Amino acid sequence: MSVLKIHKGDQVMVISGKESGKAGKVLRVDREKHRVVIERLNMIKRHTRPNPKKNPQGGVIEREAAIDVSNVMLVCPACGQSTRVGYRLTGDGGKVRVCRRASCGKDIDKA
Numbered sequence: 001m002s003v004l005k006i007h008k009g010d011q012v013m014v015i016s017g018k019e020s021g022k023a024g025k026v027l028r029v030d031r032e033k034h035r036v037v038i039e040r041l042n043m044i045k046r047h048t049r050p051n052p053k054k055n056p057q058g059g060v061i062e063r064e065a066a067i068d069v070s071n072v073m074l075v076c077p078a079c080g081q082s083t084r085v086g087y088r089l090t091g092d093g094g095k096v097r098v099c100r101r102a103s104c105g106k107d108i109d110k111a
């Protein structure tokens with residue numbers, strides 16, 4: 001199984017499709033399907049029946065649809081630019097993601 005470089009809570013930039021160029025926060029990651037749901041991006045309308053608990057009126061609900069992870073890039077919290085992700089091994093056997101921009105190179109995760 002490949003490891004996804006995008007994690008829940010990350011800031012990402014969409015690089016293709018109708019939301020290309022927009023950025024947002026990752027709400028959910030689907031590891032099996034390699035898809036991510038980004039806050040207020042790729043909204044779709046869903047027609048729903050009335051549901052007494054969630055939505056008594058029914059009608060049209062807008063919600064985020066998942067985007068393939070290959071269509072997004074991580075936004076580096078240090079330099080604020082979209083970047084490819086590298087890894088740096090930490091002393092205790094763990095690893096942290098790092099920004100691959102030559103001008104930055106900072107850790108994305110806390111070591």
Ligand SMILES: [Zn+2]
Pocket residue numbers: 076077078079080081083099100101104105106
């Ligand atoms: Zn950076």
